[in-house]
Amino acid sequence: MVLAQLGTSISDALARMSKATVVDEKVLGECLKEITRALLQSDVRFETVRDVQANIKKIVSLDTLAAGTNKRRIIQQAVFSELCRMLDPGKPAFVPKKGKPSVVMFVGLQGSGKTTTCAKYAQYYQGKGFKPSLVCADTFRAGAFDQLKQNATKARVPFYGSYMESDPAKIAVEGLERFRKENSDLIIIDTSGRHKQEAALFEEMRQVAEATKPDLVIFVMDGSIGQAAFGQAQAFKQSASVGAVIVTKMDGHANGGGALSAVAATKSPVIFIGTGEHLGDFDVFDVRPFVSRLLGMGDLPGLIDKLQDIIPADQQQDLLEKLSTFTLRLLYEQFQNLLKMGSLGQVFSMLPGFSSELMPKGSEKDGQAKIKRYMTIMDSMTDAELDSPNPKKLMTESRTIRIARGSGRQVRDVMDMLDEYKRLAKVMGKMKNIKIPTGKMSDKNQNQTIQQLTKALPPHMLKQMGGIPGLQDLLKKMGGKDMSQMLGGMGLGGDL
Numbered sequence: 001m002v003l004a005q006l007g008t009s010i011s012d013a014l015a016r017m018s019k020a021t022v023v024d025e026k027v028l029g030e031c032l033k034e035i036t037r038a039l040l041q042s043d044v045r046f047e048t049v050r051d052v053q054a055n056i057k058k059i060v061s062l063d064t065l066a067a068g069t070n071k072r073r074i075i076q077q078a079v080f081s082e083l084c085r086m087l088d089p090g091k092p093a094f095v096p097k098k099g100k101p102s103v104v105m106f107v108g109l110q111g112s113g114k115t116t117t118c119a120k121y122a123q124y125y126q127g128k129g130f131k132p133s134l135v136c137a138d139t140f141r142a143g144a145f146d147q148l149k150q151n152a153t154k155a156r157v158p159f160y161g162s163y164m165e166s167d168p169a170k171i172a173v174e175g176l177e178r179f180r181k182e183n184s185d186l187i188i189i190d191t192s193g194r195h196k197q198e199a200a201l202f203e204e205m206r207q208v209a210e211a212t213k214p215d216l217v218i219f220v221m222d223g224s225i226g227q228a229a230f231g232q233a234q235a236f237k238q239s240a241s242v243g244a245v246i247v248t249k250m251d252g253h254a255n256g257g258g259a260l261s262a263v264a265a266t267k268s269p270v271i272f273i274g275t276g277e278h279l280g281d282f283d284v285f286d287v288r289p290f291v292s293r294l295l296g297m298g299d300l301p302g303l304i305d306k307l308q309d310i311i312p313a314d315q316q317q318d319l320l321e322k323l324s325t326f327t328l329r330l331l332y333e334q335f336q337n338l339l340k341m342g343s344l345g346q347v348f349s350m351l352p353g354f355s356s357e358l359m360p361k362g363s364e365k366d367g368q369a370k371i372k373r374y375m376t377i378m379d380s381m382t383d384a385e386l387d388s389p390n391p392k393k394l395m396t397e398s399r400t401i402r403i404a405r406g407s408g409r410q411v412r413d414v415m416d417m418l419d420e421y422k423r424l425a426k427v428m429g430k431m432k433n434i435k436i437p438t439g440k441m442s443d444k445n446q447n448q449t450i451q452q453l454t455k456a457l458p459p460h461m462l463k464q465m466g467g468i469p470g471l472q473d474l475l476k477k478m479g480g481k482d483m484s485q486m487l488g489g490m491g492l493g494g495d496l
């Protein structure tokens with residue numbers, strides 16, 4: 001089962017339970033059965049699923065819950081915290097520090113996505129202000145150096161390698177020396193892979209590690225192997241003092257839930273997940289926000305991070321000002337920003353309860369197609385239409401027919417697009433006035449902000465965010481961010 005489906009199945013089970021008039025043992029039992037089934041279908045190990053189920057039952061002892069307690073909320077929280085526990089090995093990994101030279105060595109089987117991931121990792125840290133560099137110590141696979149070179153060039157990161165030298169440890173040391181001289185603060189070493197775990201691979205890894213003394217060894221693993229991840233992660237951990245894991249190909253048909261929980265069971269921290277072939281298809285793996293997204297509860301801090309990567313800081317203010325008149329052109333620009341982000345689903349899934357109409361879970365491709373369709377329609381509009389503060393009013397029958405013809409779509413499609421715009425503009429209008437005070441918030445400030453948010457947010461979104469306690473939690477996490485900046489950056493505050 002693809003991860004998005006796992007999340008949907010679990011949230012569906014919780015939603016069905018929420019609809020029951022009374023939550024009794026039978027309703028709880030049904031809900032747990034569905035959750036168990038979803039986890040097993042996602043290839044999570046049987047023992048883990050059994051523990052999750054037992055722990056939820058332990059937390060939610062219906063008999064002992066006082067009358068009047070919100071049983072649904074307690075069950076939801078229990079599911080949330082059990083999923084977090086399942087994925088959290090409770091051990092943080094080494095984190096490179098800017099300006100302080102670190103060496104990170106990548107290991108993994110052939111085809112796991114190691115070389116691609118080295119470049120993604122370099123690009124990620126470059127975006128955080130580091131000076132990364134890449135060394136190709138893979139002398140086993142012909143073409144490995146060229147591939148790394150290509151990726152490094154794309155990421156604009158300096159690289160080192162050799163077509164002639166056959167000793168990987170020697171190349172690694174030469175690369176280290178070169179980049180230390182150039183003041184790189186994050187030297188990333190890509191090593192050879194093999195088709196299977198074998199002595200020669202481990203011996204080579206040992207030699208490279210001995211010669212370069214890495215601060216961190218990252219094991220890269222293909223997420224589609226599901227439960228088999230347990231054995232693989234265990235073997236690498238023992239042979240190469242692996243300090244962290246990156247699970248790749250979490251975008252495809254991967255039994256990602258299985259791989260992640262299996263890795264966590266070896267007590268190895270997963271630090272990133274690969275979600276596609278492009279360099280930007282790379283997400284920090286942080287258990288709580290991840291589970292939150294999985295259950296459709298959103299990950300706003302993650303979203304802010306992603307947005308800040310995409311919309312340069314100097315354009316954010318500009319965007320805010322433009323927001324005061326939310327025109328179709330602005331919506332068009334925001335769609336462009338979204339498409340630039342590569343996998344749209346990643347971004348949308350970070351929005352709490354984001355419109356099931358525009359971007360249903362598991363159907364991100366359809367959502368993307370819809371956005372492109374809307375953009376084609378807007379391409380057939382005149383400047384006056386795009387810049388109008390009230391395009392619906394402007395839209396006569398003849399204009400609508402002209403736009404439909406021009407874009408090769410039906411009149412109905414044009415109307416759909418305008419409805420979507422209206423819906424987004426309405427929420428945007430409410431959002432832009434909400435200011436979250438910077439710095440530490442006083443209780444009074446926090447209460448005021450919560451009151452504003454409660455009024456502005458659509459009721460179902462508020463519910464999905466966990467009501468007022470959920471908002472309080474969110475504000476704490478956000479510190480001093482401005483709500484309109486956060487949502488406005490998307491141009492899509494809409495039926496979030």
Ligand SMILES: Nc1nc2c(ncn2[C@@H]2O[C@H](COP(=O)(O)OP(=O)(O)OP(=O)(O)O)[C@@H](O)[C@H]2O)c(=O)[nH]1
Nearest residue numbers: 110111112113114115116193248249274275276277
């Ligand atoms: N869909 C998807 N494909 C990925 C991801 N990461 C890597 N790939 C693809 O997986 C294939 C193998 O990736 P490589 O980076 O060449 O693998 P490698 O582990 O370095 O292979 P060796 O150098 O032979 O050991 C390539 O086609 C990548 O584009 C990911 O997160 N998602």
